[in-house]
Amino acid sequence: MMKKVCWAGALAAACIDAVAADSAVNVYGLVDVAIVRETGGSAGDVTKVTSGVGAGSRLGFKGREDLGGGLAAVFLLESGFQADTGALGQGGLLFGRQAYVGLQGGFGALTAGRQYTPHYLTVVMADPFASGYAGDTKNLIAATGNSASRMDNSLKYVSPAIRGVSAELVYGAGEVAGDSTAGRQFGGALDYNAGPLHVRLGYHNRNNDTATVRNTSNAKNTVLAAVYDFGVVKAHVAYGVNKGLNSSLLRNTANPYGLPGTPVASTDSRDMLLGATIPYGPHTWMVSWIHKDDRGAPDQDASQYALGYRYALSRRTELYTSIAHIVNRHGASYTVGSAIEGGSGNGAVDVGIRHAF
Template sequence: MKKQLFALAAGSMFSCAAFSQSNVTLYGIIDEGVNYNSNAGGERLYNLSSGVLNGSRWGLRGREDLGGGLAAIFTLESGFDVNSGRMGQGGLLFGRQAYVGLTSPYGTVTLGRQYDLVVDNLGQFEVGDQWGGYMAAHPSDLDNFNNTNRVNNQVKYTNKTIAGFTFGGAYSLGGVAGNVSRNQIWSLGANYANGPLLAGVGYLNVRNPNVSFYGNGGSPAATTGGVPGSNLGASPVISGYASAHTLQVIGADGAYTFGAATFGFTYSNTKFMSLGDRTSGPVPAGGIAGTATFNIAEANFKYQITPALVAGVAYVYTHNGGASGHGSAIYNQGSAGLDYFLSKRTDVYTVATFQEARGTDSTGRTAVASINQLTPSTSNRQVAVRLGIRHKF
């Protein structure tokens, strides 16, 4: 009798093992280097910084096969600063990504803190997501192509690729009782891959972006007198638009590879709409209203000189149509870079970016150069150079 019970128990264990197979992967990136900024608030600056080409991170990724093509999946990903050891994304434990979901032959559904569909479908075409890093990204990453902002409380669906087409939709619940639309975020996207041709489109709509999008990290600005503080950062390219009721991004990208050369382009139309909403954020002195519309076009080129060496150049044109008498601004930006792979997991790279500004910025002042995530210049020009090393594990 005991032998029969033992055999039954063992058979059940092997049956479960055959039915449900799982794996968990530990992975990460360490990116560190030396930077030069020609004008950081009026002074030259040399410093070490972490996570320029790719954000330094570690993560866990898991999958459990449930049978019939169905599988449970999860990702937990934490950013960190190599120089100080601090956690990134405002000190959030898993500030880069944290989600769980199910995948099947009909597509994938995930829930948690995730990328929006503009990032998923358009980010890969921007030079900042390739060889340029965040220094070569669009000013203030205002269209989020470089994935500065994640989305909390998001439900996302993406299909299984069909004849080269992938599409999806995502919705983030605002979580405000009695007001379904407040803080809500939704996005749509699609891309197409056919041999040397890649293309993508995306749409992002964010209500109360100062709070729901820019303020969803670990350290949002405090609310004073019922008005949320600004979470848009120090860059005058967008810092005056914290009172926008809605942020809208429409984008289209493409790339074509010919031999060792790849030509790419990106375009986005980004709007900070219904400015002056004090429930969303602070209003600049003198007031602001209407809509500020940015049109951003990028052309980039990448060449695989050898299997181990990549070179690239890019140009980004950004035009802000202005809002409510604030005038308009134009930002011209050029970047160049080299990336040399010492192995499959380790490379050394250098990136140089130049930006020139003119017109009137979001604060109503004379526009100054402001390369993404760097201290803004006090003049209309700024140069940044990076020499770094990246290791993947």
């Protein structure tokens, strides 16, 4: 009997070793903390120590299992947190940054769960500040409104790249009983990335119908972005068109992600970004100008001017500082935030450190 137990244990151990050989799970993370000075707020200026300024602090688990024949199972679970307080980010969600599982192979990748929208990823690609620091595009560009960066209940397909060209498609179920279209989202992107040129066209469409709000127009966001690497400098440009209710929302301290409930800034607007990234050894300079052109009756335009600097102490640790200022017109009240916070006024400066592991 003892021999049988030993053989069974040895066989189980061998099976576990075989599975481990075909699988890989990586634990990774990022911790970002900065001192931030916000100015121009209605309640006065404020100085704070906060987390997720350059990039959201996170702890993630990423895995892949080889299923044979070029097919693999993949998953990602990523939790956001506030390094200054230890609190969970994204409204207290355990894996609020991303949570998905799927299959990957020669056909591309098909995943299901909570994922980034193709439109948001297009904006991030064009942003010299990579959707963080004081110069964050989310301060003005529509990704804070309709797209809200991430989609729940989503199915996403990413094609393989052929001669630098790839595509993304995503669908998110609204899950409202009795109405299959209420809260439904879908979007996509077409991407070209070869040599020094990266061009991306992103689109997102959200049905605003909910159990309490019916027969409203869909929010539609389209953005064309390009980055060209000249070697000594990278040039960034983006142009976005926003149409419909909730297609472009004000961003404020109470709700930095522009979710329903925040004041509507416009139902018809255009976004323009011009910027540059200047690397020099461990030094990187970032600069951008963003303009929101409100086509509605209030004509609530706004322009943001931003400058930033990063110093790489190593491949995983950097020091940074950035400053941004927004000029609001005709009652607009856009604020200068950061990677995960909306900010309280039209100006901000930050000095921080982030470490990846």
